[in-house]
Amino acid sequence: MAESPDIRLGLYVPPHPHPLLAPEQNEGWGRLRDAFDTCRQRIEESGADLIMIYSTTWPSIIGHQIQAHPSPVFTHVDDDFHFLGSMEYEFKMDAEFAECFRDCCEERGLQARTVAYDGFPIDTGSVVALKLLNPDNRIPACIVSSNVYSNRAEQIVLGKACRDAISNLGRKVAVVVVASLSNRMFTEHIEPSEDRIHSAKDDEWNQKILEFFEDGRLEDISQLSRDIQGQIRVSKVVAYKPAWWMAATMGQHNNYEGEVLAYEALHGAGGAVIQLTPSEKGIGDKEFDEDDVEHYHGDRGVLDKGMI
Amino acid sequence: MAKGEIVLGCLAPHPPHVVYAENPEQNEPFSEGGWEALRWGYNMLARKLKEVDYDCIVVLTPHWQTYIGNHFLGLERFQNISVDPIFPNLFRFHHDIKVDVELSEAMQRSAEEAGIVSMMMRNPDFRVDYGTIVSCHMMNPDWDKPIVTISSNRSTHYYSDEVMNEQASALGRAVSKAIEESGKKVVLVASHSLSHRHFVTEAPLPEDMSREHIYNHSQYVWDMKVIEMMREGKMKEVIEILPEMIEQTMAEAEGGGLTWMMAAMGMPDYPAEIYGYQSVIGTGNVIAAWDPNSATRALVL
Numbered sequence: 001m002a003e004s005p006d007i008r009l010g011l012y013v014p015p016h017p018h019p020l021l022a023p024e025q026n027e028g029w030g031r032l033r034d035a036f037d038t039c040r041q042r043i044e045e046s047g048a049d050l051i052m053i054y055s056t057t058w059p060s061i062i063g064h065q066i067q068a069h070p071s072p073v074f075t076h077v078d079d080d081f082h083f084l085g086s087m088e089y090e091f092k093m094d095a096e097f098a099e100c101f102r103d104c105c106e107e108r109g110l111q112a113r114t115v116a117y118d119g120f121p122i123d124t125g126s127v128v129a130l131k132l133l134n135p136d137n138r139i140p141a142c143i144v145s146s147n148v149y150s151n152r153a154e155q156i157v158l159g160k161a162c163r164d165a166i167s168n169l170g171r172k173v174a175v176v177v178v179a180s181l182s183n184r185m186f187t188e189h190i191e192p193s194e195d196r197i198h199s200a201k202d203d204e205w206n207q208k209i210l211e212f213f214e215d216g217r218l219e220d221i222s223q224l225s226r227d228i229q230g231q232i233r234v235s236k237v238v239a240y241k242p243a244w245w246m247a248a249t250m251g252q253h254n255n256y257e258g259e260v261l262a263y264e265a266l267h268g269a270g271g272a273v274i275q276l277t278p279s280e281k282g283i284g285d286k287e288f289d290e291d292d293v294e295h296y297h298g299d300r301g302v303l304d305k306g307m308i
Numbered sequence: 309m310a311k312g313e314i315v316l317g318c319l320a321p322h323p324p325h326v327v328y329a330e331n332p333e334q335n336e337p338f339s340e341g342g343w344e345a346l347r348w349g350y351n352m353l354a355r356k357l358k359e360v361d362y363d364c365i366v367v368l369t370p371h372w373q374t375y376i377g378n379h380f381l382g383l384e385r386f387q388n389i390s391v392d393p394i395f396p397n398l399f400r401f402h403h404d405i406k407v408d409v410e411l412s413e414a415m416q417r418s419a420e421e422a423g424i425v426s427m428m429m430r431n432p433d434f435r436v437d438y439g440t441i442v443s444c445h446m447m448n449p450d451w452d453k454p455i456v457t458i459s460s461n462r463s464t465h466y467y468s469d470e471v472m473n474e475q476a477s478a479l480g481r482a483v484s485k486a487i488e489e490s491g492k493k494v495v496l497v498a499s500h501s502l503s504h505r506h507f508v509t510e511a512p513l514p515e516d517m518s519r520e521h522i523y524n525h526s527q528y529v530w531d532m533k534v535i536e537m538m539r540e541g542k543m544k545e546v547i548e549i550l551p552e553m554i555e556q557t558m559a560e561a562e563g564g565g566l567t568w569m570m571a572a573m574g575m576p577d578y579p580a581e582i583y584g585y586q587s588v589i590g591t592g593n594v595i596a597a598w599d600p601n602s603a604t605r606a607l608v609l
């Protein structure tokens with residue numbers, strides 16, 4: 001294996017379009033927007049030459065899909081928040097990295113493919129993140145999907161495959177995860193001024209997760225992923241996957257400087273902009289309950305056993 | 309004005325594979341065919357529709373997913389390319405869709421009056437989802453009738469399958485009332501599969517039918533049970549056991565389509581017309597229709 005991957009920083013940002021399309025309508029949305037703007041500067045200052053995005057709003061079924069169109073252009077509209085406006089985009093993708101990431105996935109036993117089609121529907125979360133973090137396309141990007149059926153082992157291996165690709169090509173990377181904390185939204189229309197976290201329980205859990213982030217305890221959050229899913233995630237998918245992928249991609253430890261730049265409600269969901277910077281001064285590793293895994297072996301025919 | 313009516317209800321699954329396999333000029337990729345049991349079934353249903361007098365197709369689709377109630381298409385025309393986010397290799401479809409905005413607004417008003425959270429979608433850049441496009445293309449490849457798409461509220465995920473059943477039923481009743489008052493003849497479409505566990509790998513040639521089969525036998529047994537009940541005209545019972553089926557087979561009915569359509573049609577107690585059943589990338593798909601007119605209702609398969 002090549003030398004250890006050069007990851008300059010990690011960001012955790014929310015997927016909703018409000019900070020992009022309507023930051024003036026609610027002070028909290030405005031603060032999230034300011035935090036995105038700060039992160040844009042931080043990425044520039046970091047010297048990163050690749051923005052690597054994992055988006056929870058891009059589901060996939062045939063393994064893991066990786067965006068490889070060198071310059072995707074389209075106008076995106078969100079399914080729920082279409083009334084906030086359209087999101088025109090033209091991005092610059094690192095197709096070479098996408099191909100390498102795909103190869104690294106396959107070497108670790110994952111099903112993966114690149115997609116490079118005119119008019120491919122890039123998801124709301126990725127569009128929001130790229131438009132705010134990289135408005136001039138100064139830095140090429142890559143986006144990887146979130147497989148609807150994947151669970152922990154697969155996400156961890158996906159993160160490791162991403163590290164392999166970063167090392168192989170010697171990229172200097174800003175890792176970006178696009179995900180809510182608590183993800184329960186209000187199911188009715190609300191005035192922007194009425195936005196708040198959906199429940200006190202969601203808010204308490206979010207605050208606890210933010211404490212972990214501030215202490216740089218990314219691997220601990222990854223280990224807590226199943227609890228987080230059970231407590232504050234609507235069961236849209238089988239697991240809370242972004243922390244697994246982020247921790248695996250960034251090295252599976254707790255040694256980061258953490259900074260919460262903003263935490264606000266987005267139609268009831270918990271939206272946070274968080275920066276993690278690799279550091280010698282982290283909190284160190286606690287005991288971990290969950291196994292580590294290097295290679296993905298699929299469902300190992302579990303479903304075939306016991307068939308008549 | 310004569311009372312409007314629902315002249316046909318169709319369960320019309322939307323794997324993009326069936327459009328891909330038909331090679332219509334609107335779709336960019338080329339195929340060597342595949343999934344004939346479904347495609348030929350759809351061809352038969354399309355022929356029946358040619359004989360039906362109707363003004364508009366109303367579709368409830370699980371691929372326009374909304375968390376804030378149900379949304380209704382609210383502009384007259386949508387011209388765009390639809391690229392399937394899951395199977396972009398199979399479906400890149402150029403479309404020109406006409407919408408019956410008057411009926412759409414009437415249904416949304418009726419939903420609102422019934423206390424259902426709802427909204428019109430008026431953004432001209434909005435892309436109509438591929439579920440709508442696949443079902444409508446297979447049922448009416450001439451695209452010579454206006455449509456309305458209604459989004460799928462994610463109440464199954466936010467609450468439970470039972471809550472979904474209640475909410476989708478209320479929406480069905482509201483839509484039925486609006487259709488009656490509109491004086492129009494309407495075809496309803498629930499756009500979805502039955503069992504819905506996919507393979508996570510794809511054959512090098514996706515239409516290689518030597519690779520196609522149901523994901524597992526349990527899915528098949530559930531699909532057959534429900535189809536048998538459809539033949540027997542037991543739709544109230546089907547809707548009642550739907551939560552269990554959804555839980556055990558990940559059935560795409562979780563988006564509310566079948567419940568909505570059956571509630572709008574008063575829970576049919578007459579036999580469904582069955583046009584075909586086949587698996588697509590492991591999922592179970594039936595094409596079925598409910599014809600309220602006993603004179604034209606047929607035993608198809």
Ligand SMILES: [Fe+2]
Binds near residue numbers: 370439
């Ligand atoms: Fe579907």
